[in-house]
Amino acid sequence: MAPPRLRVGCAGLGRMGKRHARHFLERTARAELVAVSTPDETEFQWARQHLEPYGVTIYKDYDQMLKHEDLEAVVVASVTTVHAEQAIKAINANKHVLCEKPLSTSVEVSQTVVDAARKRPHLKVMCAFSRRFDDSYRDAFNKMDAGLIGRPSIFRSQTCDMLDPSGFFVAYAEFSGGIFVDCSIHDIDLALWFFGQDSMVKSVVSSGITAVQPALQKHKDCDNAVGIVEFYGGKIAYIYCSRMMAAGQEDSTEIIGTEGKVTVNTQPMSNLVNIYEPGGIRREIPQNYYGRFEQAFVNEANEFTAACLDDLKLPMKLTGAVQAVKIGCALQEAMVTGNKIWFDETGVRIERPQL
């Protein structure tokens, strides 16, 4: 008899939800997609066509899906505004949870998910920081962890999306939490990974511009921004986020240590093809986040599944997801106010310290 497979439900079938659903349906051997939920009619019809034939039950109501027989785990891939609420409901219904990032655009709300999870320590509750599952990032981390670069000291990272002239991001900015919370959250999570999950932020400062989407200003957001995050213990992360790239998605990272450096994707490429043509040599790069990280999402699904089935430790702490939101929100605030924001060594926000 075949070993049991994890019975998974997926909440939300938007851009990310469809991907998660498909990964658990087709590319996660030890899991079984048994249910999905969506309040959206178009998404519902998509599920009728693409999921129902494979035995997936479709719910219009999230709470109903939670009651699906023998459901063991839930992927929360809904709009950001309900991430926390749905995650907490799932936890309370005794389901494992894989929640899309961010838990919330609010630090306090994010923390409520951690609080809920703490009461059910047997559950696996993970915020989906997909880059942690990318082979290149893991290789870089392992090399650093093995001492190859000495003590990591400076961290540079960027999340840069291709220019989307449709104006989508202007509307999106109303609820996204801002570019630092929406995009840079990945870089912040990486900084916490490479510098140590319990690194304490000391100060945050940032600047932004609206180079191509001046309409973002009405949401107090920018299309390009840079920030510096100082950590206690002599570590600095500096980051760049943009929605203006011409060539495609450019998410790259450097970790500089006292004895060396590892870089990830500082020479971006889609694949191993080069084109020699009048004008020079050209290579293409991924056009969006999924183009760069598809395999990482699949790894994430498989490893989350294994963690649930085999009661393995998750690769990251849920508290880190709150830290990431905290730093992202501080960067966003610093960009809007022009202020440098300080924290003491216990993480409490303070006026600027005596130096």
Added chain:
Amino acid sequence: MAPPRLRVGCAGLGRMGKRHARHFLERTARAELVAVSTPDETEFQWARQHLEPYGVTIYKDYDQMLKHEDLEAVVVASVTTVHAEQAIKAINANKHVLCEKPLSTSVEVSQTVVDAARKRPHLKVMCAFSRRFDDSYRDAFNKMDAGLIGRPSIFRSQTCDMLDPSGFFVAYAEFSGGIFVDCSIHDIDLALWFFGQDSMVKSVVSSGITAVQPALQKHKDCDNAVGIVEFYGGKIAYIYCSRMMAAGQEDSTEIIGTEGKVTVNTQPMSNLVNIYEPGGIRREIPQNYYGRFEQAFVNEANEFTAACLDDLKLPMKLTGAVQAVKIGCALQEAMVTGNKIWFDETGVRIERPQL
């Protein structure tokens, strides 16, 4: 009710067989591994542990496996010497066949598989040239096919394995058909793909050395060899094969056209990581063929499955696999004898033509 899945059996559980079995078990959503066969006790025990729990039936005898209830398709991943025989038996038993390369080290025997397949045109019979399923090669082909490089004229390709100091390849050379048949068969198949499946070879010449494994000479084989394959119509392929690479697997290809060039893997890398350290900047490369082409094998399994289930055209003709063996054998002979070997425009071997 879920759509039907293709019921697959796998013959042979050596290095490649294990991989095929796992791909069909875990990474081919529309297929189901139902049976395997192996005469080897160690492989049998491996299957007991890794496959049986998932409902896979294990046979010691290939013929018995062919009788497995409702079996629809067979992967032939046994030793090269029985590829053709097993493929033909499967065809005659009305199964679809995915046969590892080469069909045989003999042109004549390879042709018998084609002959058998011709009698059952409703079956999908494919020789597993994995590079055809690699994203980079496909991208390069599509770019060429779209006219990006004009008329393809010169083709350079190499299959270069990392040095294996164990001497494994010396023993292996007794049955491998020689380095051109074992390694370069991939490059030859690519040449036929890029130049057109029906390209006719005009002449073949080659030279080889034993730089690190002089013992290969007893099998009339070499550890490094280069060859030139001229095709009718003004096209030339030149190839290099080696079992002596220091850094890892180096399989790279260039297709040079009248208006441009596409290259695949001329700057090899394992992933997107670079290491900056005293001595310079370093990147790792795949250590073996599977490290480079794992995803291509998975694509192959999925597409073969789809072709069987949906009666789709296979991406390549089976006759091409015979052409590849023919050219590989001619290169091997040219290396051993020092002769240049000529063919007329119908593919018949001739003495050197009048020029």
Added chain:
Amino acid sequence: MAPPRLRVGCAGLGRMGKRHARHFLERTARAELVAVSTPDETEFQWARQHLEPYGVTIYKDYDQMLKHEDLEAVVVASVTTVHAEQAIKAINANKHVLCEKPLSTSVEVSQTVVDAARKRPHLKVMCAFSRRFDDSYRDAFNKMDAGLIGRPSIFRSQTCDMLDPSGFFVAYAEFSGGIFVDCSIHDIDLALWFFGQDSMVKSVVSSGITAVQPALQKHKDCDNAVGIVEFYGGKIAYIYCSRMMAAGQEDSTEIIGTEGKVTVNTQPMSNLVNIYEPGGIRREIPQNYYGRFEQAFVNEANEFTAACLDDLKLPMKLTGAVQAVKIGCALQEAMVTGNKIWFDETGVRIERPQL
């Protein structure tokens, strides 16, 4: 009769002075090195051996050198502390001046050079920002200038020296003006070049650490630092400086525009050689600033010479060199105090503005 050659004297024969002297002696066809001056005995002896045989007069006293018959131009390559004084003396003696960077570590003193030069508009007075003469930087600038990337908006640049474990930089820090004035001055100058020489700085903020040289703290300096420089008009430069690189000199720059990006040296290399070896593929990179920019220095010497002889416009304004010092000093102060420093649109320092 051969056309006249520019008669050049070189003040200072330290690390940079020796290079300038040799470039004007051997690699500047239209110039002639006629004199050098140095108060240092070792340097004097070096000049006896390497310059005197070629007819170069050696002075111990700078003022004496200025009186050398028919001297037309002076290269100031002495210690930073006398750059301004020597440059002004040369100007007053009616000589063209190529002055090593920075003019001074003080904004006010730097300005005195500009003031002196203004009184002699027929003289060519240039601060030696060598990167302006580098082929790659020029190519990048020309591409940007031709509109290839739209409107330049974000500028990232770094000057990163290889780790020098000798502790040289600790002693050096006493007079260098600090890492932002010593190293980042180049990046700041580049930002002014790419954003426009008259760009006005709006705010400056920075953070630094002492990862490998804690002794730098006594000079209020760091071995790694990052900074953000906002300019009026929606432009941001962010920079990194380090003295801790393991692999070698890493000076790289990105200019991100509304429609594209150009990068310089984001994939560093010494030359076109790659080494394939166990462990992967490796390439070496320049070990120091001169290794990277030797040809730029030679170009600089030749173009300065041509500007003097043919009365051509210099490639950059001298006022820019004061701006660069101003921004560098502000970055250094921001690093030491933790403050964000603001300027109004006329360049006057202000308390933080109302937003």
Added chain:
Amino acid sequence: MAPPRLRVGCAGLGRMGKRHARHFLERTARAELVAVSTPDETEFQWARQHLEPYGVTIYKDYDQMLKHEDLEAVVVASVTTVHAEQAIKAINANKHVLCEKPLSTSVEVSQTVVDAARKRPHLKVMCAFSRRFDDSYRDAFNKMDAGLIGRPSIFRSQTCDMLDPSGFFVAYAEFSGGIFVDCSIHDIDLALWFFGQDSMVKSVVSSGITAVQPALQKHKDCDNAVGIVEFYGGKIAYIYCSRMMAAGQEDSTEIIGTEGKVTVNTQPMSNLVNIYEPGGIRREIPQNYYGRFEQAFVNEANEFTAACLDDLKLPMKLTGAVQAVKIGCALQEAMVTGNKIWFDETGVRIERPQL
């Protein structure tokens, strides 16, 4: 008093001659261009304008130039057909000689230059294989020479010019000796350098096509060709030459040893700039041979000068230049006849040996 400078004359002021003249005039500190000769009126006028003002005497007659007072060295940069004759005259007139490649398109004629030089062993007589003076090639050679790749065994090299649609190369083919003698001579010389100057060729075979210039057939030449050169002692060079590149000049080389590999220019680039734009990331490459090797030519001029002045050993033997012509001519013949050409271990051409 300044040390003496080498008094150089340059014969021929065509494309290459102009470059050599300028290098010796402006970029070779220890040499002095004192005379040039050209029978061509346009070249003569060019010299009037660009060289005469600097004191260079212009001759219409080569023999007259040889009599120029105190002339010490001659650069032969005339048309290939007179290389040997002019070189021999210069030797007999007791001048050092830097002769453009090839010495001649005939092996016998090439040998006459060697014979003449042998009688004047105090003279420096060098065939200008410019790649020997390229920093990257030298670095690769030194790494190999230091044992980094074990025993060099396989050598791949190509000389590939950008497509010149003007048809220039068709006319040029009448006297060039053919593509293997004109282009591949560099690769052959490199093979002799890396494998050892006294390596003995064992066999030669090649194939060519006319992909873009069918008119070349009337001169029995091709626009793309590949060849294999076997050397005694288990070494193989394989080469590619083309006049059809779309992106620019592509001259790249790999030397594969028993323990590693070094490559030169397998990832071509003009400089350190990358352009990110819709469609991907692009870099430009040199558009012609001089764009790639300008600095090598300058190095060549300086080192030839130093060898003459200081009586230093030249970096390569003149006999190697004859070997290179011999192999180039054999490749060209093999391409035209379709034959494989064999040599015995003393270099004598033979019928195919018994194996």
